[in-house]
Amino acid sequence: MESKHCIESLTIKTSRVFPNDINNHSTLFGGSLMSWIDDIASISAARHSRKPCVTASIDSIHFIQPITQKDSVCLESYVTWAGNTSMEVFVKVIAENLLSGERKIAATSFLTFVAFDVNGKPARVPKVIPESSEEKYLHETASVRADHRKERRQQSKELADYLKVEKPW
Numbered sequence: 001m002e003s004k005h006c007i008e009s010l011t012i013k014t015s016r017v018f019p020n021d022i023n024n025h026s027t028l029f030g031g032s033l034m035s036w037i038d039d040i041a042s043i044s045a046a047r048h049s050r051k052p053c054v055t056a057s058i059d060s061i062h063f064i065q066p067i068t069q070k071d072s073v074c075l076e077s078y079v080t081w082a083g084n085t086s087m088e089v090f091v092k093v094i095a096e097n098l099l100s101g102e103r104k105i106a107a108t109s110f111l112t113f114v115a116f117d118v119n120g121k122p123a124r125v126p127k128v129i130p131e132s133s134e135e136k137y138l139h140e141t142a143s144v145r146a147d148h149r150k151e152r153r154q155q156s157k158e159l160a161d162y163l164k165v166e167k168p169w
């Protein structure tokens with residue numbers, strides 16, 4: 001299977017901030033941004049694998065700066081690293097003040113997607129070839145994040161085994 005460059009999965013979406021995405025602090029509602037992050041990351045995963053993909057996990061989403069209605073919101077995502085059937089996708093959220101032109105990183109996130117074959121089983125995906133310094137940095141540091149993810153997955157499984165699903169009444 002041929003490896004792919006990050007740029008082949010690069011996906012970019014720029015939007016205005018409309019009133020229906022605003023929270024009670026007059027800034028962008030975090031839940032809307034989370035949905036946009038998952039949405040764009042899923043397109044990067046599909047572009048990289050050219051297979052149906054599901055979100056396996058989201059490491060974290062860091063809301064670094066608030067986004068206001070004066071800003072545009074630009075989400076950029078690409079696959080940084082691939083295991084056998086899973087892919088790490090990085091999403092960078094840039095807020096741009098449309099009046100001043102000032103740009104800032106508003107949020108970042110790492111997500112993992114798993115590709116499926118026609119029988120709904122995890123399917124192999126191409127490896128990643130990083131090119132830019134950012135891509136190389138994220139690619140080189142990915143295996144450490146993957147190890148942390150395995151630990152957290154195990155902890156989540158243990159928690160799920162411990163939790164009761166019966167109704168409390």
Ligand SMILES: CC(C)(COP(=O)(O)OP(=O)(O)OC[C@H]1O[C@@H](n2cnc3c(N)ncnc32)[C@H](O)[C@@H]1OP(=O)(O)O)[C@@H](O)C(=O)NCCC(=O)NCCS
Pocket residue numbers: 054055056057082083084085086087112114122149153
């Ligand atoms: C994610 C899922 C496909 C894993 O299936 P599984 O049969 O347990 O698969 P495996 O244990 O063989 O793991 C397959 C790959 O996914 C990775 N993976 C599985 N769960 C993961 C998690 N929570 N975080 C990161 N990677 C994960 C594994 O490390 C493995 O990677 P590799 O092939 O690159 O080495 C399955 O748990 C699932 O379908 N979950 C629901 C997904 C979903 O519905 N998402 C939508 C959001 S609600």
